[in-house]
Amino acid sequence: MEYNNRLLLKGNEALVYGALLAGCDCFFGYPITPASEIAHSAAALFPKLNRVFIQAESEIAAINMVIGAVAEGRRAMTASSGLGISLKQEEVSYLAAYEMPAVIADITRGGPGLGNIGPEQADYFQLVKGGGHGSYKCLVFTPNSVQEMCDMAYDSFRMAEKYRMPAYIMADGVIGQMMESLTLPEPAAYDYDPEWKMGRIVDGKANIITSIYLEHDDLEELNRRLQAKYRLIEETEQRAEEFMTDDAEIVLVAYGISSRVAAGAVAMLREEGIRAGLVRPKMVFPFPKNALRKLLNNGHARALVSVELSAGQMIEDIRLAIDCRLPVHLCNRMGGNIPSCGDICDMVKAIRKEIKQ
Amino acid sequence: MSETVKFGKSSVFFDTFERRPGPIRKNMHYCPGCGHGILHKLIAEAIGHCGIQKDTVLIAPVGCAVFAYYYFNCGSISVAHGRAPAVGTGVSRANPKSFVISYQGDGDLGAIGFNEFIQAANRGEKMTVFFVNNANYGMTGGQMAPTTLPGQKTMTSPYGRNTATDGFPLKVCELANALEAPVYIERVALTTTPRIRDARKAVFKAVENLRDRKGFSLVEVLSPCPVNLKMSAQEINAFIEERMEKYFPLGCFRDRSSETFPAPMPPPPVRDPEKVKELLFPRKLNIGVPKTFRNESKIFNYERRIKIGGFGGQGILSLGIMLANMAKLRNFNVTWMPSYGPEQRGGSASCSIILSHSKIPSPLIDRDCNLLIAMTQTALEKYIHELKPNGVLLYDSSTMKRPDVTPDKKVLGIDALDIATNRVGNPKCANSVILGALSVILIDHYLEGEDKLDFDRAFEEAIIDGFSSKPEVIKQNLYAFYEGKKVALERDKAKDNPA
Ligand SMILES: Cc1ncc(C[n+]2csc(CCOP(=O)(O)OP(=O)(O)O)c2C)c(N)n1
Ligand code: SF4
Ligand SMILES: [Mg+2]
Numbered sequence: 001m002e003y004n005n006r007l008l009l010k011g012n013e014a015l016v017y018g019a020l021l022a023g024c025d026c027f028f029g030y031p032i033t034p035a036s037e038i039a040h041s042a043a044a045l046f047p048k049l050n051r052v053f054i055q056a057e058s059e060i061a062a063i064n065m066v067i068g069a070v071a072e073g074r075r076a077m078t079a080s081s082g083l084g085i086s087l088k089q090e091e092v093s094y095l096a097a098y099e100m101p102a103v104i105a106d107i108t109r110g111g112p113g114l115g116n117i118g119p120e121q122a123d124y125f126q127l128v129k130g131g132g133h134g135s136y137k138c139l140v141f142t143p144n145s146v147q148e149m150c151d152m153a154y155d156s157f158r159m160a161e162k163y164r165m166p167a168y169i170m171a172d173g174v175i176g177q178m179m180e181s182l183t184l185p186e187p188a189a190y191d192y193d194p195e196w197k198m199g200r201i202v203d204g205k206a207n208i209i210t211s212i213y214l215e216h217d218d219l220e221e222l223n224r225r226l227q228a229k230y231r232l233i234e235e236t237e238q239r240a241e242e243f244m245t246d247d248a249e250i251v252l253v254a255y256g257i258s259s260r261v262a263a264g265a266v267a268m269l270r271e272e273g274i275r276a277g278l279v280r281p282k283m284v285f286p287f288p289k290n291a292l293r294k295l296l297n298n299g300h301a302r303a304l305v306s307v308e309l310s311a312g313q314m315i316e317d318i319r320l321a322i323d324c325r326l327p328v329h330l331c332n333r334m335g336g337n338i339p340s341c342g343d344i345c346d347m348v349k350a351i352r353k354e355i356k357q
Numbered sequence: 358m359s360e361t362v363k364f365g366k367s368s369v370f371f372d373t374f375e376r377r378p379g380p381i382r383k384n385m386h387y388c389p390g391c392g393h394g395i396l397h398k399l400i401a402e403a404i405g406h407c408g409i410q411k412d413t414v415l416i417a418p419v420g421c422a423v424f425a426y427y428y429f430n431c432g433s434i435s436v437a438h439g440r441a442p443a444v445g446t447g448v449s450r451a452n453p454k455s456f457v458i459s460y461q462g463d464g465d466l467g468a469i470g471f472n473e474f475i476q477a478a479n480r481g482e483k484m485t486v487f488f489v490n491n492a493n494y495g496m497t498g499g500q501m502a503p504t505t506l507p508g509q510k511t512m513t514s515p516y517g518r519n520t521a522t523d524g525f526p527l528k529v530c531e532l533a534n535a536l537e538a539p540v541y542i543e544r545v546a547l548t549t550t551p552r553i554r555d556a557r558k559a560v561f562k563a564v565e566n567l568r569d570r571k572g573f574s575l576v577e578v579l580s581p582c583p584v585n586l587k588m589s590a591q592e593i594n595a596f597i598e599e600r601m602e603k604y605f606p607l608g609c610f611r612d613r614s615s616e617t618f619p620a621p622m623p624p625p626p627v628r629d630p631e632k633v634k635e636l637l638f639p640r641k642l643n644i645g646v647p648k649t650f651r652n653e654s655k656i657f658n659y660e661r662r663i664k665i666g667g668f669g670g671q672g673i674l675s676l677g678i679m680l681a682n683m684a685k686l687r688n689f690n691v692t693w694m695p696s697y698g699p700e701q702r703g704g705s706a707s708c709s710i711i712l713s714h715s716k717i718p719s720p721l722i723d724r725d726c727n728l729l730i731a732m733t734q735t736a737l738e739k740y741i742h743e744l745k746p747n748g749v750l751l752y753d754s755s756t757m758k759r760p761d762v763t764p765d766k767k768v769l770g771i772d773a774l775d776i777a778t779n780r781v782g783n784p785k786c787a788n789s790v791i792l793g794a795l796s797v798i799l800i801d802h803y804l805e806g807e808d809k810l811d812f813d814r815a816f817e818e819a820i821i822d823g824f825s826s827k828p829e830v831i832k833q834n835l836y837a838f839y840e841g842k843k844v845a846l847e848r849d850k851a852k853d854n855p856a
Contacts, residue, residue: 001631003638008678008685008693017637025626026451034697048636049627052450057476061443064436064473068447071414071434072455076447090437117697178720179678179693181685184638187630198414198432198448198455205376206410208426210435214378257719264718341718 005184011149012037012079012176015105015169018153019077020045021187024103026052026076028065030084033117034173035107038079052076059084063091066102070095071209073197075157079105081173082123083114085131092166093132096226097211100196101160103153104138105169107176110336118336119172119257124313127168128285135223137230139167139237140285142255146180148282154185159237161194163229170284172309174257174338233286240288241280244270247300248277249355250348252331253292253318254307255281257338262307265344275300276348284314289321296325302355304328307344309337367405369413370398374427386424390590392491392547392580393422399557400458400487401429403564413456414448416441418470420462421495439470442477445484453623456567457484464494467503467527474529478573481538483620485563485574488529491582492601499585503527506600511585526604530577534610540572540617542610546579546602548594555607562614571617579605642825644818645686646811652687654805657714663728664743666707666736667753672788673732675823677708679792683819684712687811692720705735730791732773733757751795753787769798769845776840786837792816793841801849813842 009017016038019027027046029039039055046053052069056062062078069076080088085106095102106127110120125131127140139159141152152169160167200207213219244266245251254262259280269276279295281288295301304326306315312330319328331347333339373382387394404413410431417425419438426433432455436444441459449457459477466474466488477484493511494500500513504526508517518526530544541563545556556578563574579601581593588596627633663680667673677693684691689712696707709722722743729744731737731752737760744750746765754770762768771794777787796816800809816838824830 001635002641003634004641005638006685007639008682008691020633020637023628026447028447045636049633050624051626054446054450056443057472060440061446061473061476064440064443065447065450067434067436068444068449069451070447071444072448072452074451076451091440094437173697174694174720177695177697179681180720181681181691187633189630190628198434198452199412205371206429206431206433208376208433208435210426210433212423212435218378260716260718263716267715338719338721 006181007184008179008181009146010037010177010179011146011171012107013041014146014150014182015153016041016045017184018150019103020049021185022154022157023075023188023190023192024077024157025074026069028054028056028062028076028078030056030059030062030080032081032084034109034176035079035081035105038105059087063088067091067095070100070102071196071198073192073194075192077103077105079107081107081109082111085123085126089132092138093134093136094211095166096134096136097222098209099164101164102166103156103160103169104166108170108172116336117173119174119338120309120334120336121172121256121258122310122313123170124284124310127170136226137285138165139163139283141167141169141283142281143169143171143175144256144259144280146178147182149175150182150184163233172256237283238286238288238290239282240291241282242291243278243280245277245279245295247275249275249300249302250305250351251277251279251295251301252305252307252344253279253314255284258307258309261339261341262344264341265348268341268345269348274348274352287317287321292318292321296322301326303351305331305347305351307331307339309333367401369404369410369430370401371428371430377424377427385428387421388584390581390583390593392578393489395547395553396487396489396578396580397425397428399560400564403561404431406561407564407568409456409568412454413458415458415460416445418461418465420465422460422462422489423496425460439465440473441470442482442484442486443473446477446482449483458567459484459486461486461488462495463490463502463504467529475532478533478539478575479536481572483570483572485567488575488577489580490577490605491580493582493585495582495585506604528605530575530610533575538573539575539611540613541566541574544577544579544605544607546597546607547581548597566614570619571614572620640825642822644821646688648688650688652689652808654803654808656803660711660713660717662722662726663710664707664722664726664740665730666740667732668704669706671732672785673706674708676730676788676791677710679819679823680710682823683815686818686822687815689713690715690717692717694720707736731757749798751791751798769794771841771845773841776844777837780840781833781837783833786833789820789834789837790841793838794845797842797845797849
């Protein structure tokens, strides 16, 4: 049979394709806009490959089902939007402590509260800073196209397994809802037999999974081990796209839908002879500090602008990455609104004027 | 107690509890007289008896039994408070060969985790739940549980459980018995020897059901917590038998074990890459252009922004998808973005399509639209302000009157619904009629050279590709496309089009 690997899909559907091609065996979900197509498409596709789909009774139940499936050595995922992710935080913390992988998609919407279903990027703190209790981190992928929804879903399983920790795919409602054409990767070979799997015998005893460390020293040791792992990830796994940053005077920093608008703005500014650039994090944990630090000594960058659909969450990490050695401005919209390329250009021009004075 | 129950020795129960931190490895961590220890031994014995030790996964709750894994030599997961049945669901679905035991207290199951419990029961998950009802929260120091008796004093009901404000004790077996799926439901007590013998029978039956993959079994165990209830061994037994049992009668609520057949094993997941591709990858069709193909017409040097509005059922979204598909087949960058959520509620539907040779920033359109296709009056009124000066408006003239717009705009009406209904015989094809008319506008007014010739083919291919699994639908839509085209051409010729 001859196949065509190029097709037109919604971001949410592409994510499911990526997961299935990566060898995901189980999907557990609960409906929520703008993430529901993930569940729809998983419900349609997983059973066709005898894989597991369950519509759980809640997001809490869904992530617990993921834990059960992962404990059995299967690749498993769940998907939701901000509100549902808030509910899952307890188990994300458990997963971090169990040192078990899981893939969680967050198709973000407007908050706080019920908010609305428009695109916001205000789950950044919740996903990047831990969100639940304890000192832990999760891998956080930030796709900005349908192609990346597929590719990052595909990659997230491997990385989550490599580091034995939960991985988020954080995409806003626009990236989830839009259709674009994409090229599908080849199905991954199945070679998965993790050591935490139930049924193994460890030191002559049946394997167990627990997050309890009654002895303070034991728990401290777990925490030290986790922190060492996070440091290693920060050193080795940063991912960012740099667009016209080499000589840029003003560098935008944006991910997801904001990064596409920001790229449009950079192109417009360049046409007017303004040296703008863009650093686009493809992951926000680990945060692409190196790409930003590089700007400090290149003799061109005068200011950074965080373009986000939130009150300014990523901006804190930008400032930390460069030790506040350049001014970092915020160009944001909230409530489901998106700045236009023109809005961003105006802001860049205003900043430039300020610098020149 | 004159007689004691002899626990059968089980390899499932460790001799020394090496997983217990600290120096005490011979004794259990439970208080003297606690029911948990007795129940552990009964369960371990039943697992041994059933020969399922290797594949048993015991899910431990948060509560005094959180350390169950000190004692059981079988797979075990210590999970979040109340979530054991959900984790158990994941285990048993991911590995149907596993035997899942969910062990839970009354706070764990009856309060924080009741939903996970009742939903797993309702789905008839292949698992056995042991529910330890000790009328209080043991681990946290004796607070009120959902099962605490009316008037019973606890740390958080110091004046006694007040049914007017705290409600009545939760009857878990009775609630589960209202469901269709469970196979076996019984309530037992761990007080005197005869009751412990009955409890042993129930535990065995529930584990046998697990072994035989019969479905969901629940054993509720009235269990002594002498420490928190501040009672002696005699007093706590009397409390259970005289007061708890009145409220929570012992006995079998349901036993469909003998008439339930073992569930068939689900087939293993398909991992063969060829099979996966067969499902996910579209078949190669003999259409499209080489990767190097590029439409050269000048209009595509810039982003082209198209908005389509109407109501659900008119094929608004699929018209957009056909356009996007056409763009995909001709190597454009393309985005398609639907209105989603509440906007659909009133029945209206819209989508935005952007095609370009360069990267497309945002797929949303709320201004600077080059082409507006309106299939209803409401959509027209809603989106007309987004149309650029010199933009094109295409509308269904069989359902709308000619709109009044500024003269810089090019306007074309086509009787889409009429043509689809009367000539094509399927009103659902109105969108393809529109597509036909659109191709005329594009070819006549915007495309150049070779592209003029290619474009009809491109639209045709988009229809074929979009409906590749439904030949009948392709036929009808192609017919509608050409009807739309014909009518638009005739109009063009008759100079009826003031554009
Ligand atoms: C989310 C959460 N809330 C509260 C607690 C604290 N907690 C630990 S055990 C427990 C009650 C357990 O009572 P029960 O389920 O009746 O078990 P028992 O100890 O009586 O066997 C509570 C509230 C917790 N661990 N997690
Ligand atoms: S507090 Fe109660 S339930 Fe917990 S171990 Fe002691 S007696 Fe048992
Ligand atoms: Mg209790």
